[in-house]
Amino acid sequence: MYSSTRRSGLLLLPPRISRLSELAYNLWWSWTPEARRLYSSIDPELWEYVYHNPVKFLRWVELRKLERAAGDDTFIANYKKVMEAFDAYRKPEQTWFDQTYPQLTDHTVAYFSAEFGLHESLAIYSGGLGILSGDHCKAASDLGLPFVGVGFLYPQGYFRQLINGHGEQEALHEKLDFTNVAAQPAVDSSGAQIVVQVNLPGRELYATVWQIQVGRIPLFLLDTDVHPNAPEDRELAARLYGGDHEMRIAQEYVLGVGGVRALRALGIRPTVWHMNEGHSAFMVLEQIRELVEEEGLTFDEARGHVRKHNVFTTHTPVPAGHDAFPFDLMEKYFGSYWPRMDLDRNGFMALGYHEMPWRARFNMTVLALKLSNRYNGVSKLHGEVSRKMWHVIWPDRPVEEVPIQDITNGVHTRTWLSPELAKLFDEYLGPDWADRVDEPGTWEAVEDIPDAEWWQTHLRQKQTMINHLRRRIRQQRERNHASLDAVTSAESLLSPDALTIGFARRFATYKRATLIFRDIERIKRILNKEDQPVQLIFAGKAHPADEPGKGLIKRIVELSKQPGFRGRVVFVEEYDINIARYMVRGVDVWLNNPRRPMEASGTSGQKAALNGVPNFSVLDGWWPEAYDGTNGWAIGAGEEFDDQEKQAAADAESLYQTLEQEIVPLYFDRDADGVPRGWLKVVKASIRTCVPQFNMRRMVKEYVEKMYVPAMGQEAEG
Numbered sequence: 001m002y003s004s005t006r007r008s009g010l011l012l013l014p015p016r017i018s019r020l021s022e023l024a025y026n027l028w029w030s031w032t033p034e035a036r037r038l039y040s041s042i043d044p045e046l047w048e049y050v051y052h053n054p055v056k057f058l059r060w061v062e063l064r065k066l067e068r069a070a071g072d073d074t075f076i077a078n079y080k081k082v083m084e085a086f087d088a089y090r091k092p093e094q095t096w097f098d099q100t101y102p103q104l105t106d107h108t109v110a111y112f113s114a115e116f117g118l119h120e121s122l123a124i125y126s127g128g129l130g131i132l133s134g135d136h137c138k139a140a141s142d143l144g145l146p147f148v149g150v151g152f153l154y155p156q157g158y159f160r161q162l163i164n165g166h167g168e169q170e171a172l173h174e175k176l177d178f179t180n181v182a183a184q185p186a187v188d189s190s191g192a193q194i195v196v197q198v199n200l201p202g203r204e205l206y207a208t209v210w211q212i213q214v215g216r217i218p219l220f221l222l223d224t225d226v227h228p229n230a231p232e233d234r235e236l237a238a239r240l241y242g243g244d245h246e247m248r249i250a251q252e253y254v255l256g257v258g259g260v261r262a263l264r265a266l267g268i269r270p271t272v273w274h275m276n277e278g279h280s281a282f283m284v285l286e287q288i289r290e291l292v293e294e295e296g297l298t299f300d301e302a303r304g305h306v307r308k309h310n311v312f313t314t315h316t317p318v319p320a321g322h323d324a325f326p327f328d329l330m331e332k333y334f335g336s337y338w339p340r341m342d343l344d345r346n347g348f349m350a351l352g353y354h355e356m357p358w359r360a361r362f363n364m365t366v367l368a369l370k371l372s373n374r375y376n377g378v379s380k381l382h383g384e385v386s387r388k389m390w391h392v393i394w395p396d397r398p399v400e401e402v403p404i405q406d407i408t409n410g411v412h413t414r415t416w417l418s419p420e421l422a423k424l425f426d427e428y429l430g431p432d433w434a435d436r437v438d439e440p441g442t443w444e445a446v447e448d449i450p451d452a453e454w455w456q457t458h459l460r461q462k463q464t465m466i467n468h469l470r471r472r473i474r475q476q477r478e479r480n481h482a483s484l485d486a487v488t489s490a491e492s493l494l495s496p497d498a499l500t501i502g503f504a505r506r507f508a509t510y511k512r513a514t515l516i517f518r519d520i521e522r523i524k525r526i527l528n529k530e531d532q533p534v535q536l537i538f539a540g541k542a543h544p545a546d547e548p549g550k551g552l553i554k555r556i557v558e559l560s561k562q563p564g565f566r567g568r569v570v571f572v573e574e575y576d577i578n579i580a581r582y583m584v585r586g587v588d589v590w591l592n593n594p595r596r597p598m599e600a601s602g603t604s605g606q607k608a609a610l611n612g613v614p615n616f617s618v619l620d621g622w623w624p625e626a627y628d629g630t631n632g633w634a635i636g637a638g639e640e641f642d643d644q645e646k647q648a649a650a651d652a653e654s655l656y657q658t659l660e661q662e663i664v665p666l667y668f669d670r671d672a673d674g675v676p677r678g679w680l681k682v683v684k685a686s687i688r689t690c691v692p693q694f695n696m697r698r699m700v701k702e703y704v705e706k707m708y709v710p711a712m713g714q715e716a717e718g
């Protein structure tokens with residue numbers, strides 16, 4: 001059988017370290033630095049070469065090196081420690097969920113998302129939504145939730161970003177070799193890989209199901225690049241967010257309808273169905289079809305039943321950002337499906353009907369809102385915006401009573417925290433701090449960490465980031481046939497002494513990446529002040545179809561070559577989880593200047609705060625909930641202008657003033673030992689106030705309490 005021959009390739013490991021392959025197939029390693037270090041210590045160069053992917057690493061590593069590790073006492077001691085921790089993690093005596101809800105452990109939450117950002121070696125995410133899904137799964141595992149994820153294993157993933165010599169973004173698609181991925185075929189009781197089938201217009205489409213183990217929880221991922229699908233269907237889910245409207249509807253059909261069928265084939269009967277954003281909302285239709293066709297319920301009965309168990313998270317504060325399809329396209333895909341739901345055309349279209357200023361469409365958010373019972377936005381501000389935006393669904397209620405709740409996003413601590421800082425926390429917060437991340441009391445003790453020790457640690461991380469970025473930029477310049485001078489100067493790019501501002505995010509225009517360059521002469525003065533140098537590091541991908549977004553990248557690359565900016569402004573290509581990890585630890589300030597209220601939550605600033613990097617941000621997304629005047633800086637005071645130009649002018653002015661008058665002077669105010677005492681007060685306040693609130697442990701517990709448990713409870717009532 002395919003899977004066993006593949007696995008037997010890995011069985012060539014020396015017996016003393018044979019469990020390295022078992023470990024490689026559980027993404028527990030992605031948030032456990034000690035586990036990753038086992039692999040990297042065997043062959044550090046190969047580890048970098050395979051982009052920190054242990055499965056690929058084990059396939060490529062020389063036997064001689066494995067044998068050397070197996071004979072090394074230090075390696076074996078570390079190996080045993082990691083394996084003990086791995087076993088203890090997977091088979092704990094009791095998890096938070098068991099302890100809190102012992103009567104609910106036989107329920108299952110099925111979490112559907114179009115993208116999962118778990119690790120840099122698995123490029124099936126594009127940005128914040130994917131990172132959130134990945135972190136959600138990891139925390140669900142930590143807390144012991146009965147939980148499964150459902151999504152796609154896109155063979156070409158999202159694109160890789162190359163910036164050419166003209167500053168233009170080029171999108172590169174590489175085909176993933178599944179034998180190098182920590183995925184195994186999801187099999188039925190007879191051991192055969194599960195294949196689901198859906199009907200697309202005029203044809204049948206098949207998708208195989210893969211399983212990725214994330215700690216204690218499985219993720220089931222669909223793949224349509226299989227025989228006997230037609231060539232265009234094999235391409236259908238090749239890429240994340242690729243293709244036109246028709247490809248999107250087909251993808252979402254497979255995710256929603258096919259996802260439900262995959263769980264059925266696995267024998268999983270969820271009692272809670274969680275749609276993370278509207279891409280997966282077709283799954284409610286399949287749940288209704290099952291009850292109508294297989295249990296003989298009427299549509300109304302089926303809808304009443306299904307609604308109770310579905311929960312929905314919306315992430316989009318812009319009306320045009322919600323997925324919506326023309327009715328003729330819906331008819332093409334669902335014309336033979338709605339009779340099976342006991343519906344006619346009108347009844348079916350009403351489920352997603354939504355008027356927009358330009359035209360009416362079948363809207364995935366409307367479908368999700370109408371066919372679930374609990375809904376939330378992803379920050380307090382975004383909750384408010386969503387209640388206003390979807391008031392039309394509940395026209396009889398006052399806006400404040402529109403039943404969309406808010407659960408503010410967080411980040412998975414172990415994934416994003418630097419191992420060096422984790423050691424400091426072990427020492428000063430107590431060894432079990434990670435189990436108390438969401439208790440404010442845990443974080444009071446950061447005040448006990450000596451300033452000088454903290455500062456030295458931070459400077460080491462900063463140097464590590466600079467070294468890494470220099471290497472990346474050198475490679476980029478070599479590839480682009482830059483002059484020898486430009487290539488060698490990459491080695492001295494960025495100064496460890498300069499106040500370093502990081503800006504890394506998707507290059508969607510509302511994030512206004514170039515706002516800081518609004519007044520060129522003023523920012524030049526800020527960057528080049530003698531004795532108080534400042535530098536800017538940018539990274540981020542623009543969606544390949546987003547021409548204005550790509551234009552912003554080009555503009556920054558061009559500026560970075562101009563006198564006054566050269567060496568002070570850099571754009572690093574290929575923003576991903578790996579670059580994000582370096583940046584949120586290595587810069588001094590995290591900049592975020594979206595057009596309020598367009599940022600639903602944002603999470604990169606939460607990663608920065610966790611690593612002692614204070615935020616400098618527009619009061620948008622999560623930041624209004626966190627900012628208290630001592631723990632970072634605000635850009636503007638939360639004003640919203642209709643005129644985008646006025647908004648940009650006001651925000652830029654506030655940004656410059658705060659930089660000039662507060663941030664730069666405070667950073668360079670040092671004591672006799674060179675330690676910036678006042679600065680570290682802000683750093684510590686940022687950790688103390690942000691971390692206990694904006695972490696995944698708090699967030700997933702909140703989902704359990706506000707969404708999952710109520711949806712389970714109604715099961716008991718029938």
Ligand SMILES: *Cc1c(COP(=O)(O)O)cnc(C)c1O
Pocket residue numbers: 126127128129131504505506575576577580601602603604605607
């Ligand atoms: C955290 C993260 C994001 C999301 O950050 P925002 O603050 O929402 O912009 C996007 N991409 C990567 C690679 C990340 O790590």
